[in-house]
Amino acid sequence: xxxxxxxxxxxxxxxxxxxxxxxxxxxxxxxxxxxxxxxxxxxxxxxxxxxxxxxxxxxxxxxxxxxxxxxxxxxxxxxxxxxxxxxxxxxxxxxxxxxxxxxxxxxxxxxxxxxxxxxxxxxxxxxxxxxxxxxxxxxxx
Numbered sequence: 001x002x003x004x005x006x007x008x009x010x011x012x013x014x015x016x017x018x019x020x021x022x023x024x025x026x027x028x029x030x031x032x033x034x035x036x037x038x039x040x041x042x043x044x045x046x047x048x049x050x051x052x053x054x055x056x057x058x059x060x061x062x063x064x065x066x067x068x069x070x071x072x073x074x075x076x077x078x079x080x081x082x083x084x085x086x087x088x089x090x091x092x093x094x095x096x097x098x099x100x101x102x103x104x105x106x107x108x109x110x111x112x113x114x115x116x117x118x119x120x121x122x123x124x125x126x127x128x129x130x131x132x133x134x135x136x137x138x139x140x141x
Contacts, residue, residue, distance in 0.1 A: 009133055043100075046100060081135075
């Protein structure tokens with residue numbers, strides 16, 4: 001692996017963790033009626049996810065795929081998490097952009113309905129992104 005790219009998986013995990021934290025914070029803020037703070041935090045979550053996506057694509061364009069080294073039950077668990085993560089991750093950009101656009105247009109009823117779908121999927125993808133990083137790059141076999 002090229003030396004300049006070795007830290008990108010860690011950067012990606014940090015961005016995923018930060019996005020997850022911001023998503024939960026944004027949810028708490030909107031539930032407490034703090035719309036402007038919610039808007040700022042969710043915009044930051046979106047920015048983190050965009051930075052993650054760019055970093056992820058750069059890393060994998062340079063390095064290619066990285067094979068999980070575990071076997072047995074841990075491999076099955078990893079592949080199950082990876083499968084659900086990957087399928088749902090494909091939907092997040094579309095869901096997040098649409099949810100954001102609805103809010104920016106002031107279509108808050110539609111925004112709220114879609115956000116109820118977008119939030120749990122986006123949060124799952126962010127959290128499982130960190131789990132995948134830990135399993136792929138930090139577990140020792």
